[in-house]
Amino acid sequence: MLVELTALHWLYLGFIGLIILFMIFRKDTTIVCIAGIFLIALFAKGSLTGSVSSVFNSFIFAITELLPTILVISIIVGMSRSLTKTGINDVMISPFAKLIKTPALAYWTIGIVMMLISWFFWPSPAVALLGAVLVPVALRVGLPALGIAMAMNLFGHGIALSGDFVIQAAPKLTSDAAGLNVSQVIQASIPLVAVMGIVTTVTAFLLLKRDMRKGKLVVQKTELQDSSKEVGPELLSGTAKKLLALMIPVLFALNIIAMSVFDLQGGDATALIGGTSIFILLIISLAGYKAKGLEQTTSFIIEGFQFGFKVFGPVIPIAAFFYLGDSGFTAIIGEGLLPEGSSGIVNDLGGALAAAVPLSKAVGAVTLTTAGAITGLDGSGFSGISLSGSVALLFADSIGSGAATLTALGQISAIWVGGGTLVPWALIPAAAICNVDPFELARRNLVPVIIGLIATTITAMFLI
Template identity: 45%
Template sequence: MPVTLTSVHWLFLFWVLVVIVVMALRKDPLIPCILGLLTVGFAVKHTIVGAVTTVYNALIVAGNEFWGIIVVISLIVALSKLLSDTGSDYLVMRPAAKLMVNADIAFWVLGFSMLFASWFFWPSPATALIGAVMLPVAVRAGLPVMGAAVAMNLFGHGIGLSTDYIIQGAPTITAKAAGFTDPGPIMSASVPLIITMGLVTTITAFIMIKKDMKKNPEALRLERDAFLSKEVTRDLDWVSYFLATVTPLAFLADIIAMWVLQLRGGDATALLGATAVLILAVGTMLKYGWEGLEKTTDYIRDGFIFGIKIFAPVIIIAGFFFLGKGDLAKSILSLDTATGYLEDFGIALSQAVPLNKVFVAIVNLITGMVVGLDGSGFSPLPLVGSVAATFSKAIAVDKATLAALGQIAGVWTGGGTIIPWGLIPVAAIAGVNPIELARKNFFPVMLGLAATTIVAILIM
């Protein structure tokens, strides 16, 4: 059925291009998104009041879509702070640290520890946890500080954040924009892609680090001595051991329950969030006694400050790009006749230009990378999800695989693996130059994205 493109369609496309350009220039795109909502609202409703309410409706619709993920991330971050304050994080990671007997093993143990910590606690808190507990052990085993930073970065902000299988923040945003009711299809489709991306990037990076280690062993020794002089000691008590035992067992029970009971989406999120807040409440009271009543509030407040800080810009960006989806556009514009503007463009494009899998895969890959240049791994997700939905209506292509490819491209770029302004957390913990860290990551990540795109084209 032919699609008629109206002036509102072209107005929406104009603001999409403005947002992409602004992000490519490393500027926050919130003002263009707000102006886009305002002008599209006015063009549709023809009143100032209608235009203003469109902006607010978009934020409410996007906020409702993401509130569950915001809550669970905030609660888990709050719990991670308690674990850090009690030293339980050290006890949890100590067994893995003992495995690092040489530099080769240290790279992989450090990386996989960062991956698992990122899945359960998210990459930013995991960076502090792994950096404080396991990074010194890896360096003592002979791994260069820069090599350790690369491992933490690729496994955490790369593999961990781009999959997000446990907390499901990233796939939830992508899934909502792509038109799925839950993140399950995105996560399933991402498995072969992330296996490709993970193997190519980490193996390539490991080979490069091994070559660097052979060039100047004396400089490596001096670097190791200087880094290890900064090690700190921890005060541990019975609460530390209690939390170090209960926390991993509780989350392991959650994973088993999710598997056995087939819990997905909101149900899985609810289980994780409730587990985190219960452990937080019990652990805080055991550690601080009656003062735990106030300390629990402090931990919850800190957690939600982190969660809102991460998602506040994403809600505005998503609110704008949700105009590209038909069902969400109806809620934002309060019109049953509203259509998804990006979806309409996809159909019109397919009618005017012959599309194929190679073209749409490369477009979504580049879109994710360009939008990710602003340094936020989640900013590209509403757009790549919408673009995947758009192309899936235009040609026979697997929407979930296309969206997963865009998610990987956006998160690996903006989440903090190849742009210096996104690498600051890991660089700060390791004490390395973020620009140099970005250089070390660049070739492995680019090679990984090329290989992943090929695999995506073959299976779409």
């Protein structure tokens, strides 16, 4: 059912535009987001005290939603610090250092490995698996941390998640909404995922190489120091380092087997990686620091949490605002305040856009891309893809063909935008592991992703 847009929808849309404008000009968006939450709550509830409370409630909601990601990143960082300070990190990366010799090789190797793992276990666990080992290698051969984050992000949260060929959660949602078989959507998405992936990653690589050549992007000394051995061999013997360096990939390999055998996906897979990392941290601390291992374990965990909350701090206000566009509205502001039949502000806006445009193959493709991108602004990528399936069915009925292609196009657009390449809080796992600003990573991804979406939309016009 099409919901008539109200002033509340337009107010939300206006603040989205303002936030994007601030990001483009590299201005902090915290005040804008807080003002947006306050005014939307004031407009919806008509209560000053309730609106002030909603700002605080929105922060609580955002932290609650982001907490699993904050936790696993903090634990991984704590574990990585223990590897670095005991010298195990150097032993682990030595085999990869022999294979990865150039920044270009580092970019494509990290990206392709990330994509393969993400197909089976989704990107967040893949980021955790790859980060501790491959990030130091890439830094040492000259690939800046931002370039590493882009590779992990575009190949994992972009290519792998938007196609979702193995787990098939995304095509299942879109195909159900469009009344199609999952296999039809997957088959239709293959050429679109390929075009989107190739165009975006190649564009990103060329822009990265250009900025590296001009000296705009370089590996910082502090990054190399962070990835280097900080304490001499007195903590562990050479044999102990080799044994522990072998134990860690074996444990993570067992994690991968367990994920496959027990069908662990998404949050369950991430939790398994996080729990394993905690035990690795305990073992390394006790082996390296002996009697002081108990205190050192706590120290590493504290370091990890300090890093985690430092990275996530600037993101919480903007995440809090965008959560209002979806399920967060009821939890933050209250029930019964949206128009009857509303499925969330963002989904209402996407549906209104689809209903407002004339029907043709070209317009249908552009509309599905735009509607998918709009629904992806909540930072999930998945919450609005059912709408993409419904809109695709509507356009296909009028055009007479292309239901599967339009459905796949909306799915790809929503996930590339909201699943973790443009929305800052959605791409935090890769940004945090690489220790880069998530907002800067989103800005670096913007041009390649837009070019990719244009190329994919044009391709879809010929396939409908």
